[in-house]
Amino acid sequence: MKKVILLSLILGFFFIQKSNAQNPVGFPDGITVGTPTVTIPAGSSYKMAVAGGIITEKIRVATNGTTFWADFVFDKSYKLRSLNEVAKYIKLNKHLPDVPSTAEVTQQGIDLANTQAILLQKIEELTLYVIEQNKKIERLNKKVRQLSKN
Structure with missing residues (x-):
């Protein structure tokens, strides 16, 4: 031992x-x-x-079996906000949805495991936005090619 x-x-x-x-x-x-x-x-x-x-060279944050990790973003039932909704939220609140404000962090500190899950959620949401933008670009390119043939 x-x-x-x-x-x-x-x-x-x-x-x-x-x-x-x-x-x-x-x-x-x-x-x-x-x-x-x-x-x-x-x-x-x-x-x-x-x-x-x-x-330190390494930190492991034990989550003790919690299931709060952000993979729920890829579930078909997840409601991804529109970019217009996100823009309005940012203009009103001065931070991203689901992300703690400066005042909250100043008062309560930062929980590393929770913050990592929130950041992963935002990355996964960004990935979904990029995928959707790519689909729109491909559709527009297809239309441009069709119009340029005519």
């Missing part, structure tokens, strides 16, 4: 705690890294607060 060494800085002393993947070392109140100005909100389910940035 792979051993994990957890190095904790508590009250200025280093303690090395060994644990295995089956029984990781627990910190019931969570872990705070950095200055004391960053805290874990009382009553939240968060387990770590970090002041400053985090550098």
Whole structure:
């Protein structure tokens, strides 16, 4: 079984705690890294607060079996907004439909898994718009060729 060494800085002393993947070392109140100005909100389910940035080579966001991923966009029952509807929404709200506003992000932060799903939804919608535009261009080119023959 792979051993994990957890190095904790508590009250200025280093303690090395060994644990295995089956029984990781627990910190019931969570872990705070950095200055004391960053805290874990009382009553939240968060387990770590970090002041400053985090550098890592890889992050995996576990979604615990949720089914919110954006593939629903390709379902035949999905109602894709017209580009005119999207333009009106943007003019009125100053952001894309289904995308949080600056005020919402400032107040609530960003949930990485949810944001990735929203961005994928927008990419998939854009793909459907491009496919439709391509069909229109092909129809117009066909008409131009027919008219140029006459």
